[in-house]
Amino acid sequence: MAIARFAGAALLLAGAMAGPASAQTGTPSDNVPTASVPSDKATPPTAAAPPDDGNWVMPAKNYASTRYSEQDQINATNVHDLQVAFTFSTGIDRGHEAAPLVVGGTMYIVTPFPNRLFALDLTKPGAPVKWSFDPKPAASAQGVACCDYVNRGAAFADGRLFFNTLDSQTIAVEAETGHELWRTQLGDINKGETMTMAPLVVKGKVLVGNSGGEFGVRGWLTALDAATGKIAWKAYSTGPDADVLIGPDYQPFYDKERSTNLGMSSWPPDAWTIGGGTVWGWISYDPELNLIYHGTANPGPWNPEQRPGDNKWTGGIFARNPDTGQARWFYQVVPHDLYDHDAVNELLLLDLPVNGTLRKTVVRPERNGYVYVLDRATGEVLSADPYAAINSSAGVDLKTGELTMVEAKAPKMGKVVRDICPTAPGSKDWNPSAFSPRTGLIYIPHMNLCMDWQSAEANYIAGTPYIGAEVRMFAGPGGNRGELSAWDPLKRAKAWSVKEDLPLWSGALATAGDLLFYGTMEGWFKALDARTGEELWRFKAGSGIIGQPIAYRGPDGREYIAVLSGVGGWAGAVVVGDLDPRDSSAASGWANAVADLKQKTTKGGMLYVFALPQRR
Amino acid sequence: MSSPFHSAVRTALLAIPLAGLGLAACDREDREPRGAPVGDSGPAAITQGSLYAGEPSPPRPSHREYENNAYHLSQGKQLYTSFNCNTCHANGGGGIGPALMDDKWIYGGTLDNIYATIVQGRPNGMPSFRNKIPEQQVWQLAAYVRSLSGQTPKAASPSRNDTLNAKPAEQRMPKEEPKGSSPGGPNLEGRQ
Numbered sequence: 144m145a146i147a148r149f150a151g152a153a154l155l156l157a158g159a160m161a162g163p164a165s166a167q168t169g170t171p172s173d174n175v176p177t178a179s180v181p182s183d184k185a186t187p188p189t190a191a192a193p194p195d196d197g198n199w200v201m202p203a204k205n206y207a208s209t210r211y212s213e214q215d216q217i218n219a220t221n222v223h224d225l226q227v228a229f230t231f232s233t234g235i236d237r238g239h240e241a242a243p244l245v246v247g248g249t250m251y252i253v254t255p256f257p258n259r260l261f262a263l264d265l266t267k268p269g270a271p272v273k274w275s276f277d278p279k280p281a282a283s284a285q286g287v288a289c290c291d292y293v294n295r296g297a298a299f300a301d302g303r304l305f306f307n308t309l310d311s312q313t314i315a316v317e318a319e320t321g322h323e324l325w326r327t328q329l330g331d332i333n334k335g336e337t338m339t340m341a342p343l344v345v346k347g348k349v350l351v352g353n354s355g356g357e358f359g360v361r362g363w364l365t366a367l368d369a370a371t372g373k374i375a376w377k378a379y380s381t382g383p384d385a386d387v388l389i390g391p392d393y394q395p396f397y398d399k400e401r402s403t404n405l406g407m408s409s410w411p412p413d414a415w416t417i418g419g420g421t422v423w424g425w426i427s428y429d430p431e432l433n434l435i436y437h438g439t440a441n442p443g444p445w446n447p448e449q450r451p452g453d454n455k456w457t458g459g460i461f462a463r464n465p466d467t468g469q470a471r472w473f474y475q476v477v478p479h480d481l482y483d484h485d486a487v488n489e490l491l492l493l494d495l496p497v498n499g500t501l502r503k504t505v506v507r508p509e510r511n512g513y514v515y516v517l518d519r520a521t522g523e524v525l526s527a528d529p530y531a532a533i534n535s536s537a538g539v540d541l542k543t544g545e546l547t548m549v550e551a552k553a554p555k556m557g558k559v560v561r562d563i564c565p566t567a568p569g570s571k572d573w574n575p576s577a578f579s580p581r582t583g584l585i586y587i588p589h590m591n592l593c594m595d596w597q598s599a600e601a602n603y604i605a606g607t608p609y610i611g612a613e614v615r616m617f618a619g620p621g622g623n624r625g626e627l628s629a630w631d632p633l634k635r636a637k638a639w640s641v642k643e644d645l646p647l648w649s650g651a652l653a654t655a656g657d658l659l660f661y662g663t664m665e666g667w668f669k670a671l672d673a674r675t676g677e678e679l680w681r682f683k684a685g686s687g688i689i690g691q692p693i694a695y696r697g698p699d700g701r702e703y704i705a706v707l708s709g710v711g712g713w714a715g716a717v718v719v720g721d722l723d724p725r726d727s728s729a730a731s732g733w734a735n736a737v738a739d740l741k742q743k744t745t746k747g748g749m750l751y752v753f754a755l756p757q758r759r
Numbered sequence: 760m761s762s763p764f765h766s767a768v769r770t771a772l773l774a775i776p777l778a779g780l781g782l783a784a785c786d787r788e789d790r791e792p793r794g795a796p797v798g799d800s801g802p803a804a805i806t807q808g809s810l811y812a813g814e815p816s817p818p819r820p821s822h823r824e825y826e827n828n829a830y831h832l833s834q835g836k837q838l839y840t841s842f843n844c845n846t847c848h849a850n851g852g853g854g855i856g857p858a859l860m861d862d863k864w865i866y867g868g869t870l871d872n873i874y875a876t877i878v879q880g881r882p883n884g885m886p887s888f889r890n891k892i893p894e895q896q897v898w899q900l901a902a903y904v905r906s907l908s909g910q911t912p913k914a915a916s917p918s919r920n921d922t923l924n925a926k927p928a929e930q931r932m933p934k935e936e937p938k939g940s941s942p943g944g945p946n947l948e949g950r951q
Contacts, residue, residue: 286847286884289855357846559923597923599840606886608846608855613923716854723861726852728925734852 184583185493185632188503190430192492197696202242202296202341203575204693206428207492210577211653212694216702218656221755222670222680228703228754229270231263236746237719238711240573241296241341242650242691243750244304245705246318248698249273251299252750255711256285256292256309262321263750266698270752274321284310287335287606289357290713291720295573296691300344300369305351307338313351313367325372329353329365333606336360343426345435345465348375352422356440356485359609362420362457364437366468376468380420380439380456381406387456392469396522397544399453400473409453417603418450419443420457424487424573427505432520434462434471436492436505440485444601445567446611448556453478458486460507462522472522474544476509481553482535482596483567483612484510489575491585495632497525506632508576508587510569511536511546514630528635530628531570531589532619535563554598554612564593566616567731568713572648575691576630579653582673584638585630586659588647591619592736614732624736627651627661629676639676645737648714650691652704662688664710665743668751684708686747687715687740701754709748710740719746805875807867809939822870825902829915835903836917836929838896842888844904850925851907851932856885860907860926862935868910873901909934 187207195213204210217225233239237255244251250263250270257280262273285292288309297306303324304316311330316323329351330336335358343350348366356362362380367373378388387406395401402408407415420439427436442450442457459475476486491506495516505519512533516525527539527546535552539545552563571589578585594616601611618624625643630636649662658679659671664687670680687710697703711719716730717740723729724738825831839845847853851860866876866885877897880887892900906916906929916930926932 282882283880283884283886286855286886288884595923599922602841602843604843607843609843610846613850613925615923615925720853720855720857721861721863722849722854723852723858726850726858726860726926728923729849729852729858730854731849734849734854 183496183633184580185495185578186580187491187493187578188429188431191428198247199242199245199693199695200299201244201343202298202691203425203427203489206345206430208425208427208489208575209491209580209653210575210651210691211579213655214694214696214702215655217654217658217704217755219658219672219679222656222658224755225670225680225682225704225753226756227682228752230752231261231270231750233259233261233707233709233748233750235259235748236709237748238291238293238715239690239707239709239748240293240712241707242693243705243707244297244299245693245695246299249318250705251297251304251318252707253294253297253306254748255294255709256280256288258294258306258308260297260304260306260316260321262318276316276321276323278308278312278314278326280308280310280312281332284332284337287332287355287358288337288339289354289608291711291716293339293712295339296341298342298344298349303369305342305344305349305369307340307342307351309337309339311336311338311353313338313342313349313372315349315369315372327367327372327374330355330360334358334360335606335608338423340423343428343435344369345428348465350426350435350437350465352437354421354423356419356421356423356443357608357610358606359417359419359443359603360421361416361418362422362439364422366465378461378463378468378470379406380422381410381415381418383407387470388463388468389470392464392471395472395474396518397474400475405453405455409455411450411452414450417443417609418454418457422487424485425489425575427490427492428465429492429503429519432503433464433466434519435465436460436462436490436519438485438487438490440487441480441483444609444611445483446556446598446601447479447481447554448598449601449611450479454480458484460486460490460505460517460522462519474517474522474524476515477511477546481548482563484569486510488571488573491576491578492519493578493632506585508571508585508589508630510565510571512565512570513539514585514632514635516632526635530587530630530637531626532564532591532593533570535565554596556598556600559595559597561595562593563596564619565590566592566594567614568592568733572713574648574689575650577651577653577659579657579673581655581657582629583631583633584673585632586651586653586673587628587630588649588651588661589626589628590646591621591623591626592616592646593619594732610731613728615727616732616736618736625663627671627676629673641671641676641678645740645743646714648689648712652692652694654694660692660704660706662690662692662706662708664689664715664737664740666708666710668692668706682751682753684751685749686710687718687744689715697754701757704753705750707748707750710744710746715740717741718744805867805871807872822898825898826870826905826911827915831899832903832906832911832915832929833917834896835899835901835906838892838900839903842892842900844900850920852926859904860932860935862908862937864937868905868937870898870901870905873904874898877901908932
């Protein structure tokens with residue numbers, strides 16, 4: 144493992160914002176939520192990141208999506224003593240991408256398909272099962288899941304748990320008893336619609352979206368009444384403005400996002416009806432602005448020559464009013480996406496000094512390799528800096544918000560375009576980063592891969608994939624396939640980074656003990672010094688880790704760290720699907736990038752919970 | 760008071776549904792004493808496991824002409840892309856669906872098994888293509904699927920790829936030998 148430091152490179156960019164930003168903002172107390180945090184650091188808005196009560200009620204920890212725990216009992220001086228407190232086998236051996244939840248003495252876990260939900264009693268030794276719930280989803284849904292049968296977690300609110308099933312149902316369960324309260328069928332597997340994302344509950348509404356961008360589905364985000372499961376509103380990502388919920392409230396920052404019915408006119412006739420733009424990623428919420436933020440995924444098919452036009456509203460970020468679903472602004476990160484670059488990664492809400500002014504921003508390590516900083520009130524791009532190897536684009540024009548593409552790397556029919564960086568899953572896929580207000584750093588688990596691409600004519604057959612591209616991936620410059628980068632959003636550069644042999648597909652967790660936790664696909668669960676990147680502790684789990692670690696305070700007042708082990712997802716398909724890596728295009732090119740993974744890990748499904756040894 | 764004419768009409772109207780009932784009643788009593796010969800055709804001809812009640816039934820007449828013929832295999836290769844087989848199974852290495860170029864067959868590796876899997880679908884995600892692909896094209900597809908693991912004669916297997924060349928062409932693939940875990944293998948009797 145190598146640790147690289149980028150302090151020198153950071154200076155190149157830091158000139159514009161030398162000196163504490165608070166000196167240049169009128170009244171720092173208005174803008175700086177936490178007095179103990181100096182104003183020259185990024186901070187999440189307090190309304191979206193309230194003080195930690197020791198629970199973990201949503202996968203992102205809070206509405207600002209910081210994945211930061213204020214628990215500090217486990218720290219750099221004692222983490223070497225960290226040991227297993229208890230384990231739990233989920234009985235499922237597909238990719239475990241979910242974050243466990245903890246609410247007052249009970250832990251909740253949702254598994255990959257068949258999406259079983261378990262409640263573990265943390266007040267008893269060994270955390271026995273309190274109840275379990277089996278939603279019995281349709282087995283055929285497995286055939287229309289693009290990237291393993293994953294589920295990214297449940298959400299808790301007002302005594303209820305909400306989660307999605309692979310066959311496109313949203314289900315509410317009473318958290319105390321496990322009794323089903325309601326279930327709503329939201330999609331049709333015969334059109335390729337599945338659901339894998341973790342819901343977000345905002346003001347009594349459960350926000351959920353569909354998956355299936357590789358099957359020619361039409362993407363949407365919908366809000367369900369948390370009490371009844373009835374649909375309150377539904378916003379499509381393509382089609383007429385009335386379907387997209389674009390109306391009088393809509394005020395995009397850039398003119399190119401402003402015209403009538405762009406969701407139809409930026410496509411060949413009717414292509415928008417099977418155009419993708421699914422909403423399977425992360426949602427954040429700013430209570431003060433009363434806006435939710437969500438991404439839209441890739442347009443379909445992958446072959447870009449079959450869909451000339453900007454393909455609105457795919458590959459971008461929406462801000463919407465959670466009460467009505469009405470769009471406030473939109474920014475298309477990848478107009479006319481060339482590479483399957485879903486724009487659905489996590490959206491961190493941070494108040495950040497930019498050019499001497501404290502701005503309310505949303506920060507997103509994007510699939511195309513740039514860390515985007517947008518004004519979250521207006522949708523203006525404030526900066527976009529590369530955090531990984533990129534040769535398919537040449538930066539973002541901060542005046543127009545336009546991404547400049549490199550023509551030589553654009554897919555063309557009848558031609559193999561070689562060595563495109565980043566790949567289809569991007570510099571970073573769904574697996575979320577974490578932000579520590581103590582260090583001011585964003586911890587980005589990501590990849591270093593490149594690819595060869597050949598477009599082919601995609602053929603739409605409902606219920607089968609609609610792709611039109613053959614891809615093989617391989618290690619990027621330097622040969623390491625993964626990297627954990629600590630990103631300084633003020634200096635717009637890496638503070639440090641750790642190279643990993645395998646691509647990173649797990650989430651990150653930052654704690655007030657100044658520790659950073661993440662897992663690798665061969666099963667190492669690691670704790671790093673959040674300030675330096677020095678590795679302080681590691682544990683080998685039974686199967687590769689692609690889950691989202693969490694920290695919580697147990698009923699006994701002690702700090703615990705929990706993570707699900709169980710390799711899989713698109714990146715681990717070669718293991719869970721027992722694929723044959725002699726075909727370099729298997730798993731849409733992933734098999735070639737991780738052909739060695741079958742020798743390094745096996746399938747599994749196990750919860751690991753760690754704590755310091757109990758003093759007697 | 761009803762006239763004789765009216766009552767005659769009424770009788771006629773009543774007679775029509777009664778006649779229908781009478782016909783249905785005859786069908787109800789219809790029976791086919793023997794049925795189709797056991798194991799000769801249809802789904803009954805296909806086994807998905809390698810365990811039999813009693814002695815294994817003799818194999819049905821196969822469609823070996825599809826496996827030994829370069830034209831059929833090359834048609835199969837083209838259809839494999841046209842019907843989006845490749846979008847789930849890649850070039851045989853698999854993805855959403857299982858690999859087809861290795862020595863494992865979940866639902867059987869005979870030409871009949873593969874034909875049945877394509878037409879019937881399978882419960883864990885393989886879609887049914889019933890009535891979507893002409894029968895001869897299904898046989899061509901099934902034969903091509905067998906060529907992915909080198910089960911077809913090299914003289915007949917496709918010798919080149921039109922795309923990324925993600926793996927060697929079928930003609931150059933080593934022949935995989937399915938093990939006992941693969942139901943319905945080609946040599947159930949006399950396997951050594």
